[in-house]
Amino acid sequence: MGRLACCEKVGLKKGPWTPEEDQKLLAYIEEHGHGSWRSLPSKAGLERCGKSCRLRWTNYLRPDIKRGKFSLQEEQTIIQLHALLGNRWSAIATHLPKRTDNEIKNYWNTHLKKRLTKMGIDPVTHKPKNDALHSSDGQSKSAAKLSHMAQWESARLEAEARLARESKLRSQPLKHQRNPSRPLVAFKSWMGSSSKSSNGSPKGVPGIGNGGDLESPTSTLTLSDGTHGVTNNSVRRHSKQMIEFVGASGSSSDPTLIKQEGENDWKGLGGLDSINFEEIKDGIGSTAPFTAIFHEITMSGLEGPWIPGDTTGSYHMESQTEEGFTSLLLKRSGDRSMSDDGGDDDTDRGGRTGTGHGAESCEDNKNYWDSILNFVNSSPSESPLF
DNA sequence: AAGTAACACAACCGCCAACGA
DNA sequence: CTCGTTGGCGGTTGTGTTACT
Structure with a gap:
């Protein structure tokens, strides 16, 4: 038209x-x-x-945006989540409080992608480019495993979108709250700013009070008197954040309400025939929805100071990924006298071609892949999903 | 010092899904 | 059910800055 x-x-x-x-x-x-x-x-x-x-x-x-360099933990998380989710920047951003999808996307495109490429890892598939070298060992299995996870995550996102719609319909009273669908990320941000408001204030944006209404990285605004509550679209778009309330073990003004709602919604998922959620849930052997588990997985490496919500202790699961991708990457970077300032991209100028790593490259690829698997396997419940 | 290339990041564009009339 | 509106997402482009020759 x-x-x-x-x-x-x-x-x-x-x-x-x-x-x-x-x-x-x-x-x-x-x-x-x-x-x-x-x-x-x-x-x-x-x-x-x-x-x-x-x-x-x-x-x-937005006042709740953290600007500046990405921390090691953030880099690690981005890489891990990208391996699982692909270019779903908004989904990735939900696990990186105070970072926007756009910022993450840019950082990926300008830094991380190149770094992976230089390591001989396909930044799209997160598989070694010379895959033939690994096809005979566990690598192919690993790829299948990750692929499975990706499919599962796709289904999860779809389910959450549905869930959010249903929740919205059934939770009319919540509409009168300032932001009924405020996502966990925002909640955690809020909790964090409340608990350490002395130095947890957002920087770089004057004019809006610290400790005020904080929003999720992709949220719409509810400021001042709340006369402009979250929109329907916000509810819709932030469904996955909304469900992540389920996984929050921290205290909120009324987390129980949300949790129960989430669990009920969980049980009410009926449209996803491709996945038997109850079976999965049983298999996990936990009463926690697997969104929570996924959340814990993805947050397992997020113990840095930029996760205010970690005061809940929810994310302190045993994880081998602290020394995961990013440290691996940076280790390599460090070997080449790279700074954290993106100096890695300059290595080519020093005469390296960026290709032909040979045996060293293979070893790194293996480590990289192992680190992804460690990340995957570090699920607290040893979920059979993976 | 000037020109050029590479980089980093902000902003734009096109598409899509959901909602409401 | 259809269609217009709206907001969000991901990909791409534009622009300013930095590094190099």
């Missing part, structure tokens, strides 16, 4: 945001919340399309 994209309207500004524009957007959202992004620009006095405003807010201006 030829509908114009919002930014195609004449007179709307594009390109980098100016400090003045940022200030306008911040001030407006702080006072009113964003409400409808479509109508926000005119109300805020911005000559931008709503989409541009939303992106600017979610990727840059």
Whole structure:
């Protein structure tokens, strides 16, 4: 029908945001919340399309965004999650509080992908590129295992989307809460900022109070008086975050409510014929939904200070992955006098071709692969899923 | 010092799913 | 059920910065 994209309207500004524009957007959202992004620009006095405003807010201006270098743990988590989820940046971002999907995506594309490539590992499949060398041993099995996990995770995401819809329908009273679907990530962020507000305040964005409403990395805003509650789309989009409440063992204002809801929803999953969830659950041998388990798996390497929620102790499972991918990668990096500042990319300039690692490369690939498997196998419940 | 290449990151674009009329 | 609207996601591009020649 030829509908114009919002930014195609004449007179709307594009390109980098100016400090003045940022200030306008911040001030407006702080006072009113964003409400409808479509109508926000005119109300805020911005000559931008709503989409541009939303992106600017979610990727840059939000107060709960952590900027700056990625920590080792974060790198490790990204790699691990990417091995499981692929380019589902938003899903990955849910496990990296205070990081946006865009930031993670950029970091992956500019740093991690190259690093893996240099190690001779396909950044897409996370398999050694010279796969033939490994096809005869456990590597192929490992690949199948990971593939299985990926399929499972896809199903999980689908289930969670369904779950969120059902939850929304059944939890009308929650609508009156400020943000009924506030995801675990945001919750943990909030908990963290509350428990260590002295230095846990978001940096880089002035104007919005610390310890105020924090949102998930991809969340929409609910600021000030909550007159602009989370939208239906927010509920929908953050379904997987929502279900992760289930896995939270920490205290919240009323975690029980959410947990029960989640468990009920869990039992109510009926549409996913491809997976017998009850069987899986039984197999796990735990009353905890396997989303929680997955969450624990994925968070197992996240004990760094940027996980405020770890005060719950939920993620302190035994894990061999502390010395996992990233340390492996960085170890290699260190061998080549790489700094943490992306100096690895300069190795080629020093005469290395980046290919032809030979036996050393094979060994590294094996270690890399082993580390993924360790990561997988470190499931606290020894889930038969994997 | 100037020109060029490479890098890093912000922003844009197109598509899609969900919702409501 | 259909269709328009909206917001979100992932891929890609644009732009400023840094490193190199």
